[in-house]
Structures are given as C-alpha cells and as structure tokens.
Amino acid sequence: MVVQTFVRGCLNVLIVVAAFRLLHGGAGAVGYMTAAIGVGGFLGALAAMTLSGGRLAGSFALSLVFWGVPIALIAPRPYLAFALCMLAIVGAANSVEDVAGFTLLQRTVADERLTRVLGLFWGIAMGAVALGSLVAPWVVGALGARSAFLLVGAILPLVSLAAYSRLTVLDRTGAPAAELEAIDRVPMFAPLSIAAKERLATKLIPVAVAAGEQVLRAGETGDRFYIVRHGELEVETDDRHKTARLADFFGEIALLRDTPRTATVTATVDSLLYALQRADFLGAVTGHAGAHSAGQAVVDARLRHLTHE
Numbered sequence: 001m002v003v004q005t006f007v008r009g010c011l012n013v014l015i016v017v018a019a020f021r022l023l024h025g026g027a028g029a030v031g032y033m034t035a036a037i038g039v040g041g042f043l044g045a046l047a048a049m050t051l052s053g054g055r056l057a058g059s060f061a062l063s064l065v066f067w068g069v070p071i072a073l074i075a076p077r078p079y080l081a082f083a084l085c086m087l088a089i090v091g092a093a094n095s096v097e098d099v100a101g102f103t104l105l106q107r108t109v110a111d112e113r114l115t116r117v118l119g120l121f122w123g124i125a126m127g128a129v130a131l132g133s134l135v136a137p138w139v140v141g142a143l144g145a146r147s148a149f150l151l152v153g154a155i156l157p158l159v160s161l162a163a164y165s166r167l168t169v170l171d172r173t174g175a176p177a178a179e180l181e182a183i184d185r186v187p188m189f190a191p192l193s194i195a196a197k198e199r200l201a202t203k204l205i206p207v208a209v210a211a212g213e214q215v216l217r218a219g220e221t222g223d224r225f226y227i228v229r230h231g232e233l234e235v236e237t238d239d240r241h242k243t244a245r246l247a248d249f250f251g252e253i254a255l256l257r258d259t260p261r262t263a264t265v266t267a268t269v270d271s272l273l274y275a276l277q278r279a280d281f282l283g284a285v286t287g288h289a290g291a292h293s294a295g296q297a298v299v300d301a302r303l304r305h306l307t308h309e
Contacts, residue, residue: 231271
C-alpha cells in the first residue's frame with residue numbers, strides 16, 4: 001500500500017509530463033486526466049461495495065496490477081482519449097485497493113493498536129507520495145518520458161507478484177464464515193464496512209441453550225445482544241408471544257436505550273446463539289452514524305409494535 005502511494009506521487013508528475021510532452025495538450029489535458037482518475041474512482045467505489053469478507057488477497061493484488069499496467073500502456077499509445085480511459089481504470093483500481101487493503105490490514109492488527117498503526121501508515125504513505133513526486137522528474141530526465149511511464153507502471157504489478165503468497169496468508173485470518181454470515185443478517189450492521197463487520201464477527205460468543213432454558217428475563221439489566229444461529233426461542237412480553245428463529249436477533253432495546261430487559265426469552269428446543277458483549281455491540285452501533293440510525297429504527301419499530309398490540 002505504501003508502494004502504491006509512491007506510484008501515486010510519481011503519477012502526479014507524469015500526468016503533467018504526458019500532457020505537455022506526449023499528448024501536446026497543455027494545461028487543459030492535465031485537468032481532464034486528473035478528472036478521469038476521479039470518475040474512475042467513483043465507479044470503482046461502487047464496485048468495491050460488492051466486495052464481501054473472506055478472500056480479499058486476490059482482489060487486492062489485482063487492483064494493484066490495474067493500478068500499474070494502465071500507466072505503462074499510456075507510453076506506447078500517446079492519445080488523449082486512450083490516456084483518459086487508462087487513468088479511469090487507475091482510479092477504479094484505487095477504490096478497490098483501498099477497501100481490500102484496509103480490510104486486510106485491520107484483520108492483522110489488535111483493536112488497541114489500530115489507531116497507532118493507521119497513524120504510522122498514513123505518515124509513511126504521505127512521505128511516499130512526496131518521495132514519488134521528487135523521484136519522477138529525475139526518472140523522466142534520466143530515461144525519457146515514455147520509459148518513465150513504463151518503469152513506474154511496472155512497479156506495482158511486480159510488487160504484487162512478489163508479495164502475493166504472503167497476502168494469501170491474511171485471507172486465513174478473516175472472521176469465520178458462520179459468524180460473518182450472522183453479522184450480515186442483522187440490518188443494523190448493514191452500514192458497517194467489511195473490516196468492521198469482520199472485527200465484530202470475531203467477537204461473537206457461541207452460546208448453547210437447552211430446551212426450557214431462559215436466555216433473558218424481563219426486568220434484568222441488559223449486558224448482551226443475541227443472534228439466533230439455529231433453533232427456536234419464545235419471546236414473551238407481557239401477554240404477547242412470538243418465536244425467534246434463524247437470523248432473528250434480540251436484546252438491542254436494553255443496550256441502546258439503557259433500560260431493563262423488555263422481554264423474557266426462553267428456548268423451546270435446543271438452540272445455538274451468538275452473543276455480543278454490551279461494549280462490543282455499542283461500540284459498533286453507536287460508533288457509526290448509519291448503524292446507529294438503523295439500530296434506533298429497529299428499536300422504535302419494536303417498541304411501537306409492543307405498544308399497539
């Protein structure tokens with residue numbers, strides 16, 4: 001990722017070089033090429049939204065390849081329209097690289113160290129951008145404009161190839177599929193990033209409950225949020241009853257509103273639940289504006305349902 005920021009620094013200079021030396025388009029061409037990266041980045045962001053947890057090393061490595069190869073291809077075909085298409089691909093690859101890269105990074109860093117690691121990364125990355133901007137003019141002067149594009153474009157594909165075997169190791173440190181699937185089924189977690197969902201999934205605690213066993217009792221202090229993995233449970237509120245099954249969840253009202261439990265939940269058959277501790281649940285939901293809004297909407301809907309029945 002740091003090497004990618006170095007290449008970005010080089011590209012800042014190479015765009016100007018291409019505009020004046022290769023394309024003979026002047027300052028206007030610089031603006032168009034910079035805008036092409038932005039348009040590609042927007043389209044890439046839409047594509048990045050489709051990425052799911054699990055194996056991301058391939059997506060990350062491929063995005064780095066598509067970061068570099070289009071830069072190299074500009075040199076032998078110095079036409080503005082072609083250059084705009086190539087830079088749009090670079091922008092799209094940048095968005096995918098950011099999502100996949102930061103997800104892989106967060107898989108390997110403990111919560112208490114993540115802020116320091118990200119601060120260190122951004123410090124080094126900004127330095128790499130500056131270094132790339134300083135090195136690029138020297139490369140152009142030494143090798144010529146076309147050779148500079150070929151050299152800079154080759155950096156990321158070569159680095160990706162060299163690092164790919166180690167990147168695949170990071171795929172094995174992701175959240176288990178069953179736990180991540182459970183997180184994905186909860187609407188209030190939908191706005192969270194892939195990395196946030198994965199980290200939350202690793203905090204799920206399997207809880208086996210036997211038929212007839214109470215999980216919650218109305219009036220108790222809430223300390224956990226629950227997701228049903230399999231089985232059936234009866235949710236009793238005053239004289240109302242309903243059944244909770246696969247992917248249903250409960251316990252969020254007491255946590256989000258800081259009130260006693262509003263229902264008694266009892267397993268009717270042997271069941272398996274995933275529990276999320278209060279601090280982990282509140283950290284995920286209240287720490288993200290979209291998740292917080294979704295959580296409040298769920299609570300409001302359930303309280304209205306209790307009031308109107």
